[in-house]
Amino acid sequence: MEVIIKPDAESAATLAARLIADTLRTKPDLVLGLATGRTMERLYALLAKLHEGEGLDFAGATTFNLDEYIGLSPEDPNSYRSYMNGHLFDRVNIARENTHLPNGAAADPDAECAAYEDRIRACGGIDLQLLGIGRTGHIGFNEPLSAIGSRTRCKALTPETIAQNAPLFDRPEDMPRRAMTMGVGTILDAKRCLMLVTGAEKAAIIAKAVEGPITSMISASALQWHPRCTVIVDEAAAAELTQTAYYRWIFENEPEWEAYR
Numbered sequence: 524m525e526v527i528i529k530p531d532a533e534s535a536a537t538l539a540a541r542l543i544a545d546t547l548r549t550k551p552d553l554v555l556g557l558a559t560g561r562t563m564e565r566l567y568a569l570l571a572k573l574h575e576g577e578g579l580d581f582a583g584a585t586t587f588n589l590d591e592y593i594g595l596s597p598e599d600p601n602s603y604r605s606y607m608n609g610h611l612f613d614r615v616n617i618a619r620e621n622t623h624l625p626n627g628a629a630a631d632p633d634a635e636c637a638a639y640e641d642r643i644r645a646c647g648g649i650d651l652q653l654l655g656i657g658r659t660g661h662i663g664f665n666e667p668l669s670a671i672g673s674r675t676r677c678k679a680l681t682p683e684t685i686a687q688n689a690p691l692f693d694r695p696e697d698m699p700r701r702a703m704t705m706g707v708g709t710i711l712d713a714k715r716c717l718m719l720v721t722g723a724e725k726a727a728i729i730a731k732a733v734e735g736p737i738t739s740m741i742s743a744s745a746l747q748w749h750p751r752c753t754v755i756v757d758e759a760a761a762a763e764l765t766q767t768a769y770y771r772w773i774f775e776n777e778p779e780w781e782a783y784r
């Protein structure tokens with residue numbers, strides 16, 4: 524794992540956008556794993572801006588989102604499909620048929636999850652997986668006790684996650700209690716992981732995920748197992764990390780980061 528500390532949420536999102544853009548320029552047929560949540564909104568706006576201003580080309584890209592609420596149709600304004608269309612897909616030149624999310628309204632959710640894994644495999648696997656972190660330490664919707672080898676499946680959401688995300692619904696009581704999510708094992712199979720975490724309310728959980736023991740109680744801690752995981756945090760989210768001097772030294776001195784300093 525490598526941790527990069529940026530001064531604020533804007534510069535953290537800007538670095539994440541640059542890393543994604545550079546990866547896409549290097550590999551125009553990139554298979555990109557995507558995440559939702561408030562943290563990603565600015566990042567997607569920056570990617571849309573790079574498309575508009577610098578011609579960042581999504582024509583050859585394929586995307587797979589981490590998760591979707593069970594019971595919401597893709598057209599539902601609260602679905603993650605609607606979120607993705609609004610924040611990114613409608614704003615760049617990606618072919619809609621190359622954008623994948625589990626269908627929350629599928630008649631057989633378990634079969635939908637298995638088919639989703641097959642679709643990822645058929646595309647050759649995920650090259651770069653973008654991740655946020657929930658207050659329970661989840662990645663995707665891998666709530667506490669998610670097996671580290673888990674694959675895409677249905678998962679019941681914790682009261683904490685419901686409390687975190689329900690305010691985003693017009694009627695908070697409409698928030699589904701279950702979701703389909705890529706498993707921790709599915710995420711660990713991605714060739715590279717990129718986590719973006721901002722804000723003081725994430726400081727405690729990101730410190731546990733990065734510097735604590737690997738535990739299925741905090742799914743994000745499983746990323747310590749991943750051979751190439753970059754975590755970008757802002758100062759507020761970095762507040763409870765203990766090894767910040769070391770992380771800063773690496774970013775300031777390792778040649779790999781020269782172009783991004």
Ligand code: GLP
Pocket residue numbers: 558559560561562563589590654655656657661662663664684688
């Ligand atoms: C949801 C998503 C997660 C995301 C989390 C963070 O729960 N399933 O993938 O990481 O939101 O949300 P926010 O950025 O709003 O804190």
